[in-house]
Amino acid sequence: MNPRFTIEATDGAARLGRLHTAHGELQTPAFMPVGTYGTVKAMTPEELEGLGAQIILGNTFHLLLRPGPRVIAAHGGLHGFMHWQRPILTDSGGFQVFSLKSLRRLSEEGVRFRSPVDGSEVRLTPEDSMDMQLALRSDIAMALDDCTEHPASEGAARASMERSMRWAERSHRHYYATEPPGGLFGIVQGGMHPALRLASLEALLRLDWPGLAVGGLAVGETEEERLGILEGLVPHMPAQRPRYLMGVGRPEDIVAAVLRGIDMFDCVMPTRHARNGHLFTATGVINIRNSAHQDDTGPVDPGCECYTCRNYSRAYLRHLDRCNEILGARLNTIHNLHFYLALMRALREAIRAGTLTAWARDFLAARRAADAVA
Amino acid sequence: MNPRFTIEATDGAARLGRLHTAHGELQTPAFMPVGTYGTVKAMTPEELEGLGAQIILGNTFHLLLRPGPRVIAAHGGLHGFMHWQRPILTDSGGFQVFSLKSLRRLSEEGVRFRSPVDGSEVRLTPEDSMDMQLALRSDIAMALDDCTEHPASEGAARASMERSMRWAERSHRHYYATEPPGGLFGIVQGGMHPALRLASLEALLRLDWPGLAVGGLAVGETEEERLGILEGLVPHMPAQRPRYLMGVGRPEDIVAAVLRGIDMFDCVMPTRHARNGHLFTATGVINIRNSAHQDDTGPVDPGCECYTCRNYSRAYLRHLDRCNEILGARLNTIHNLHFYLALMRALREAIRAGTLTAWARDFLAARRAADAVA
Numbered sequence: 001m002n003p004r005f006t007i008e009a010t011d012g013a014a015r016l017g018r019l020h021t022a023h024g025e026l027q028t029p030a031f032m033p034v035g036t037y038g039t040v041k042a043m044t045p046e047e048l049e050g051l052g053a054q055i056i057l058g059n060t061f062h063l064l065l066r067p068g069p070r071v072i073a074a075h076g077g078l079h080g081f082m083h084w085q086r087p088i089l090t091d092s093g094g095f096q097v098f099s100l101k102s103l104r105r106l107s108e109e110g111v112r113f114r115s116p117v118d119g120s121e122v123r124l125t126p127e128d129s130m131d132m133q134l135a136l137r138s139d140i141a142m143a144l145d146d147c148t149e150h151p152a153s154e155g156a157a158r159a160s161m162e163r164s165m166r167w168a169e170r171s172h173r174h175y176y177a178t179e180p181p182g183g184l185f186g187i188v189q190g191g192m193h194p195a196l197r198l199a200s201l202e203a204l205l206r207l208d209w210p211g212l213a214v215g216g217l218a219v220g221e222t223e224e225e226r227l228g229i230l231e232g233l234v235p236h237m238p239a240q241r242p243r244y245l246m247g248v249g250r251p252e253d254i255v256a257a258v259l260r261g262i263d264m265f266d267c268v269m270p271t272r273h274a275r276n277g278h279l280f281t282a283t284g285v286i287n288i289r290n291s292a293h294q295d296d297t298g299p300v301d302p303g304c305e306c307y308t309c310r311n312y313s314r315a316y317l318r319h320l321d322r323c324n325e326i327l328g329a330r331l332n333t334i335h336n337l338h339f340y341l342a343l344m345r346a347l348r349e350a351i352r353a354g355t356l357t358a359w360a361r362d363f364l365a366a367r368r369a370a371d372a373v374a
Numbered sequence: 375m376n377p378r379f380t381i382e383a384t385d386g387a388a389r390l391g392r393l394h395t396a397h398g399e400l401q402t403p404a405f406m407p408v409g410t411y412g413t414v415k416a417m418t419p420e421e422l423e424g425l426g427a428q429i430i431l432g433n434t435f436h437l438l439l440r441p442g443p444r445v446i447a448a449h450g451g452l453h454g455f456m457h458w459q460r461p462i463l464t465d466s467g468g469f470q471v472f473s474l475k476s477l478r479r480l481s482e483e484g485v486r487f488r489s490p491v492d493g494s495e496v497r498l499t500p501e502d503s504m505d506m507q508l509a510l511r512s513d514i515a516m517a518l519d520d521c522t523e524h525p526a527s528e529g530a531a532r533a534s535m536e537r538s539m540r541w542a543e544r545s546h547r548h549y550y551a552t553e554p555p556g557g558l559f560g561i562v563q564g565g566m567h568p569a570l571r572l573a574s575l576e577a578l579l580r581l582d583w584p585g586l587a588v589g590g591l592a593v594g595e596t597e598e599e600r601l602g603i604l605e606g607l608v609p610h611m612p613a614q615r616p617r618y619l620m621g622v623g624r625p626e627d628i629v630a631a632v633l634r635g636i637d638m639f640d641c642v643m644p645t646r647h648a649r650n651g652h653l654f655t656a657t658g659v660i661n662i663r664n665s666a667h668q669d670d671t672g673p674v675d676p677g678c679e680c681y682t683c684r685n686y687s688r689a690y691l692r693h694l695d696r697c698n699e700i701l702g703a704r705l706n707t708i709h710n711l712h713f714y715l716a717l718m719r720a721l722r723e724a725i726r727a728g729t730l731t732a733w734a735r736d737f738l739a740a741r742r743a744a745d746a747v748a
Contacts, residue, residue, distance in 0.1 A: 038693065042700040067668070067693045074671055075687060083685045294441070297448050311457045313449060319412065319441045326416040326700050 002183035002210045003140060005242045011356040013234070013261035016348055019211075019242055021087040021139035022181060023079065026054035028242060028263040029351075031254065031344045032089060033271060033337055036062050038072075038082040041271050042326070042333045045084040051306075051334065052341040055087040055139075057266045060132050061096035064124075065117045069135035077137030077181070089266070090138035092129045092171070092187075095215075095247075098147040108163070110144070126170040130184075134175070139182040142213065143171035148191045150219040157191030158199075164189045164215075165203040172207050183210035185244060191216060192225050194232040201236055211242040214262070218247035227256060234261045251280065251343055252367045255360050258347050270340045274332035277321045280339040284370030286314075288332065293318045306338035307331075376557035376584045377514060379616045385730040387608070387635035390722055393585075393616055395461040395513035396555060397453065400428035402616060402637040403725075405628065405718045406463060407645060407711055410436050412446075412456040415645050416700070416707045419458040425680075425708065426715040429461040429513075431640045434506050435470035438498075439491045443509035451511025451555070463640070464512035466503045466545070466561075469589075469621075472521040480520070482537070500544040504558075508549070513556040516587065517545035522565045524593040531565030532573075538563045538589075539577040546581050557584035559618060565590060566599050568606040575610055585616040588636075592621035601630060608635040625654065625717055626741045629734050632721050644714045648706035651695045654713040658744030660688075662706065667692045680712035681705075 001022045009016040017028040033040045033048060036059045040048055048056065058078050063069075075081040078088055097104055097111050104113040110125030126144040133141035145164040148157050168186050175184045186204040190196030204212065214233065217226050230245070237243055244264035245257050254265050270280070277288040281301040286293075288300070296314035308317070308331040320328030350359040375396045383390040391402040407414045407422060410433045414422055422430065432452050437443075449455035452462055471478055471485050478487040484499030500518040507515035519538040522531050542560050549558045560578040564570030578586065588607065591600050604619075611617055618638035619631050628639050644654070651662040655675040660667075662674070673683035674691065682691070682705040694702030724733040 037697040037699055038690070039699050039701045042704075044701065044704070066697060067689065071669055071689050071693070074669055075689070081687075081690055081693075083690075295445055295448055313455075315441065315445050315449070316412070316455055316457075319445070323411040323440060325411055325413050326703055327413040327418065329700055330416075330418070330704075 001181075003242075005211065005240065007240070009352050009354075011351040011354050012259065014258050014347075014351050014356050015261065015263060016351040017242060017263055019087075019263075021055075021183075023085060023087045023139050026087055027348055029254075029258045029344055029347050030054055030264050031340050032057040032264065032266040033340075034059070034266055034268045035082065035084075036268075037066065038063060038078060040333075040337075041275065042330045043337070045082070047334065048084070048337070049086065051337050052345065053086070053337065055089060056084060058088050058090045058136060058138060059093070059096065060090050060129060060136065061093035061124075063136065064093060064122070064132050065115050069132055073135045077135070079137065087139040088136070089140040089244075089264075090133045090136050090142065091246075092142040092144040093124055093132070094129070094144050095147050097124055106146070108166075110167075126167045127174045130171055130174040134180060137181040140211065141175060141180070141182055141184045143168040143175075143184060143186050145187045145189055145215055147219075148189055148216050150191065150216070150221060152191045154191075154193050154196070157189075157193050157196055161189040161191070161196050161200050162203075165200060168204060169207065172209070185209055185211040185213050187213045187215040187246070188233065188237075189216045192221060192229065194229065197229060197233045198236060201233065205238070209241065211244060211264075212237055213244040213246050213264075215246050217245065218249055218253075218267075223253070223256075226253075227260070230257060230260045230262070237261075251340070252364055254340075254343065255347065255363055258351075259356065259360055270336035271333055274336040275329045277318075277328075277332065279317075279332060280336050282366070284367070288314065288317050288321055290318075300335055304335065304338065306335050308335040308338075375555075377616070379585065379614065381614070383726050383728075385725040385728050386633065388632050388721075388725050388730050389635065389637060390725040391616060391637055393461075393637075395429075395557075397459060397461045397513050400461055401722055403628075403632045403718055403721050404428055404638050405714050406431040406638065406640040407714075408433070408640055408642045409456070409458075410642075411440065412437060412452060414711075415649065416704045417711070419456070421708065422458070422711070423460070425711050426719065427460070427711065429463060430458060432462050432464045432510060432512060433467070433470065434464050434503060434510065435467035435498075437510065438467060438496070438506050439489050443506055447509045451509070453511065461513040462510070463514040463618075463638075464507045464510050464516065465620075466516040466518040467498055467506070468503070468518050469521050471498055482540075484518070484541075500541045501548045504545055504548040508552075508554060511555040514585065515549060515554070515556055515558045517542040517558060517560050519561045519563055519589055521593075522563055522590050524565065524590070524595060526565045528565075528567050528570065531563075531567050531570055535563040535565070535570050535574050536577075539574060542578060543581065546583070559583055559585040559587050561587045561589040561620070562607065562611075563590045566595060566603060568603065571603060571607045572610060575607065579612070583615065585618060585638075586611055587618040587620050587638075589620050591619065592623050592641075597627070597630075600627075601634070604631060604634045604636070611635075625714070626738055628714075628717065629721065629737055632725075633730065633734055644710035645707055648710040649703045651692075651702075651706065653691075653706060654710050656740070658741070662688065662691050662695055664692075674709055678709065678712065680709050682709040682712075
């Protein structure tokens with residue numbers, strides 16, 4: 001079924017919404033933990049649910065290479081394969097293919113690349129991406145796009161964006177050719193050029209999408225560039241559709257984007273940071289590997305109510321990290337995902353209460369103060 | 375407090391017992407998962423409890439090197455450090471030191487070795503081992519012994535055993551010099567020489583121990599050698615004390631030893647095998663890395679009730695293993711520990727019912743049949 005979006009409250013440009021999918025509904029603004037290989041690294045589905053994860057993201061590129069569509073289809077799709085019963089969004093695979101750079105060959109048809117797993121040649125066209133996402137039976141699929149390089153001249157960004165729009169149309173036609181298990185989101189491209197962004201949006205809106213994403217950000221641009229693009233684009237996006245900012249980001253980036261009307265986010269930061277010993281706290285990010293934590297019997301964040309902070313000390317987490325223990329990656333991931341998902345709950349509560357502006361000002365001021373100290 | 379042992383039922387030489395410690399009691403025969411660095415690899419304490427783990431083993435050698443006694447003492451001991459509230463047994467560190475071979479220097483005082491972590495010289499005397507185990511505040515501590523090489527001539531085995539007995543006396547004196555948090559087990563040595571084993575037992579029994587262990591087995595001897603030693607030794611061990619067979623072993627080894635009157639076991643096999651993709655089933659060990667499991671949507675063991683078998687397929691576990699995903703190590707560990715802990719429950723039930731002989735005959739026959747097929 002196509003996801004349906006309802007808006008329950010607004011506060012400035014920010015929206016409190018509810019997205020209904022074949023695997024239940026989720027409240028927005030929402031953060032999607034990333035489950036690259038059919039697992040949000042180190043977590044069970046029950047743990048993710050306990051942390052308040054409403055939806056996760058699966059990576060089409062990685063799952064295409066391993067284990068491939070046949071194995072997942074034999075389990076009835078990605079939900080059954082990985083034992084996750086809530087909604088799943090899958091990306092198109094485009095972003096990962098384009099990051100292969102020299103290993104890929106691009107044409108109007110699509111992209112061909114050497115598998116980093118076994119060296120075989122793999123083809124990814126818009127139709128291939130749709131077929132894979134249909135095999136995964138995700139609740140939200142993404143159109144295949146040509147990921148514009150950064151920085152890109154206006155000419156290069158326009159050519160790339162226009163190809164993305166042709167691919168978006170092919171994606172849409174192929175995805176909806178039969179009764180799909182979910183809905184397909186289109187992706188606005190156009191690099192750092194506001195006029196191209198609006199042209200991309202206009203092109204997309206010739207078709208009906210249950211949601212729209214902003215791609216091509218979180219690629220190395222400055223915060224000013226990113227916010228400038230959002231401020232020029234988001235007010236023109238259909239109000240009644242969810243808006244997904246792909247690959248963003250730091251907690252402060254998420255807050256800034258919610259203030260500008262974004263509803264959905266994904267980022268590897270909380271999970272990847274966790275495995276590298278970087279833990280989010282109310283007063284900034286700490287590196288648990290630092291020797292300052294060696295004898296610290298206190299929790300990562302005294303105000304945090306996560307399982308890790310309720311039961312384990314900084315000294316223990318540092319010890320696990322030094323010994324490369326799996327439990328360390330687990331406990332750190334629990335903490336960081338709790339931080340992100342609690343942030344999303346706080347944002348939703350502030351929108352409902354109509355206090356988002358003041359809440360965000362305090363939050364961002366505390367982050368800047370913490371960064372100034374760190 | 376010194377652990378107290380009560381026997382509730384016997385079936386031949388096998389005993390159903392209850393060991394009371396400062397952190398609660400456990401039923402025997404018992405298997406102790408190994409928590410080398412203050413974590414049973416990949417598991418939380420809550421998961422271990424859910425699997426039925428009643429007691430775990432901590433490694434003095436590893437914890438001495440990382441994080442060292444000061445950090446653990448600051449947490450009130452190993453229980454508080456690792457958030458495990460049930461009983462803990464700690465080994466003496468001797469076994470690991472002796473496996474360093476060329477990096478160690480042995481004298482009557484004790485042993486000195488180069489830390490594999492940072493190259494510094496470390497000393498481990500019986501008194502050092504007791505101090506470390508007292509800092510860990512384990513419920514059961516082990517005397518430091520000189521681990522006899524295998525194979526060893528009778529002369530070499532005798533000299534080694536006699537040193538172990540002198541160290542056992544020093545361990546006992548030092549451990550009980552103040553009010554200890556737990557009790558100290560002595561360790562019978564003597565290599566593969568039955569007369570030396572009896573001499574070692576006789577020497578130990580000059581002191582009062584709340585339990586006795588059989589050391590120096592699971593070192594490469596044949597099954598016949600091991601069972602021969604147990605059959606010559608165990609009937610002479612005090613009936614009213616728990617008997618711990620160190621480092622054993624495969625499921626069939628545990629069953630054979632329970633039949634001969636052993637009460638406690640530890641082994642890294644279920645957890646280490648899990649991380650290597652070797653999974654125990656009723657019909658033998660499978661290697662989840664085998665391509666035969668690539669498309670298998672069924673569970674590891676259809677008769678198994680563990681979380682892994684209830685929710686995940688062999689194909690998914692193989693995929694996680696191939697991708698080196700942390701969740702794979704977790705799910706495999708859950709399955710293997712469930713297998714071992716369910717085995718111990720079955721053994722206890724059979725002893726209580728007086729049906730151990732028949733139960734063990736069927737179990738061992740099924741294992742031999744599975745091995746013949748594998």
